[in-house]
Amino acid sequence: MSHPILTIVGARPNFMKAAPVHRAFEARGVAHHIIHTGQHYDDAMSKVFFDDLGMPKPAVYMGVGSGSHAVQTANVMIGLEKVFLEHQPRMVNVVGDVNSTMAAALVATKLHIPVAHIEAGLRSRDWDMPEEINRVVTDSISDLLLTPSPDGDENLLAEGKPRDAIVCVGNVMIDTLFMQLARAKTIDMPGKLGVTPGEYAVLTMHRPSNVDDPVVFGRILSALLDVSEKLPLVFPVHPRTRKRMEEFEIGKRFERAPNIRLVDPLGYLEFLSLTSRAKLVLTDSGGLQEETTALGIPCLTLRENTERPITVDEGTNIVVGTDDARIREEAAKVLAGQGKAGRTPALWDGKAAERIVDAVLAFLERRGR
Numbered sequence: 042m043s044h045p046i047l048t049i050v051g052a053r054p055n056f057m058k059a060a061p062v063h064r065a066f067e068a069r070g071v072a073h074h075i076i077h078t079g080q081h082y083d084d085a086m087s088k089v090f091f092d093d094l095g096m097p098k099p100a101v102y103m104g105v106g107s108g109s110h111a112v113q114t115a116n117v118m119i120g121l122e123k124v125f126l127e128h129q130p131r132m133v134n135v136v137g138d139v140n141s142t143m144a145a146a147l148v149a150t151k152l153h154i155p156v157a158h159i160e161a162g163l164r165s166r167d168w169d170m171p172e173e174i175n176r177v178v179t180d181s182i183s184d185l186l187l188t189p190s191p192d193g194d195e196n197l198l199a200e201g202k203p204r205d206a207i208v209c210v211g212n213v214m215i216d217t218l219f220m221q222l223a224r225a226k227t228i229d230m231p232g233k234l235g236v237t238p239g240e241y242a243v244l245t246m247h248r249p250s251n252v253d254d255p256v257v258f259g260r261i262l263s264a265l266l267d268v269s270e271k272l273p274l275v276f277p278v279h280p281r282t283r284k285r286m287e288e289f290e291i292g293k294r295f296e297r298a299p300n301i302r303l304v305d306p307l308g309y310l311e312f313l314s315l316t317s318r319a320k321l322v323l324t325d326s327g328g329l330q331e332e333t334t335a336l337g338i339p340c341l342t343l344r345e346n347t348e349r350p351i352t353v354d355e356g357t358n359i360v361v362g363t364d365d366a367r368i369r370e371e372a373a374k375v376l377a378g379q380g381k382a383g384r385t386p387a388l389w390d391g392k393a394a395e396r397i398v399d400a401v402l403a404f405l406e407r408r409g410r
């Protein structure tokens with residue numbers, strides 16, 4: 042069968058999940074191509090990850106760029122329909138929960154191409170998050186649901202998905218983390234940024250609900266200004282957040298604070314060099330909640346909920362919300378040496394991509410494709 046399998050990527054958190062999948066398909070001699078929608082397009086948000094992770098150039102780069110949700114989703118759909126008609130894939134893999142993920146699943150399904158969703162089943166139950174809509178829509182039309190942890194299976198079963206469509210493959214992003222950790226440690230990012238290993242916190246923040254609302258953004262930044270007096274803070278700033286900091290007064294204060302180092306978005310290896318030696322991570326990212334659990338580093342999640350509850354039940358994560366008093370209180374505990382300990386969940390073992398390939402090939406065999 043000469044029809045390829047395609048994996049669709051679009052935004053930063055997709056790349057580290059697609060890299061091991063591509064490698065595993067290649068190792069089995071299966072024709073597999075990466076298609077990049079171009080949802081993220083700056084070198085610092087995209088190309089650096091392909092370089093750091095040794096990924097091949099995408100077979101197609103669509104260049105859809107930024108836009109409102111409707112515009113971005115529609116442009117991905119229009120572009121992908123042409124790509125799928127031309128490549129006639131026997132399967133399309135979609136990854137995570139970004140707009141490109143949902144758009145790709147919709148286009149493939151309507152062309153009767155089977156879809157595998159990598160990172161299926163996660164639910165925040167927060168409909169204000171565009172990612173929650175993307176997850177639910179994607180899962181509802183995907184043929185093969187590949188979950189990172191058993192809570193994903195439970196959510197899908199509760200929504201009526203058939204048991205035989207669900208395979209718990211583990212966390213593929215952690216494949217990349219384990220594979221790259223030794224290389225990342227050869228880079229001295231703390232030294233380059235003038236902080237001492239084990240004596241700084243890393244902050245990332247880009248959720249619209251946190252950074253687009255001046256009241257919420259201001260409350261979080263004010264708590265973090267206090268935290269920075271006791272623990273230097275390194276803050277790689279996402280483009281969305283950078284815009285807001287320039288607009289809001291508290292953002293300017295944050296930029297001038299003596300113990301806060303603002304830097305441009307970092308590459309995968311530079312960022313891992315930094316997080317793997319941090320005392321504390323504060324974030325509203327989904328992936329970083331998982332990476333800190335795998336690294337055993339305390340994480341305070343600046344959101345009211347998480348779609349990754351296993352990082353709380355088993356890992357180092359505490360969901361602190363956006364209340365400034367709570368942020369100060371939990372950060373103080375970490376500073377007092379009472380940060381949360383945890384363990385790495387089952388199947389976060391560096392072999393998820395192998396299990397993904399097994400599940401996809403078994404599915405295709407069952408379907409005779």
Ligand code: UD1
Pocket residue numbers: 052053054080081082083086107108138139140141171172247279280281
């Ligand atoms: C997207 C994902 C989010 C993910 C995040 C990781 C959706 C709905 N959201 O959010 O789940 O956590 O990526 O980064 O898919 N921009 C640039 N350069 C780029 C990309 C974006 O400057 O390469 C700026 C643009 O001004 C753009 C804004 O960032 O309007 C937001 O980008 P967008 O892709 O719409 O959403 P993210 O906030 O990045």
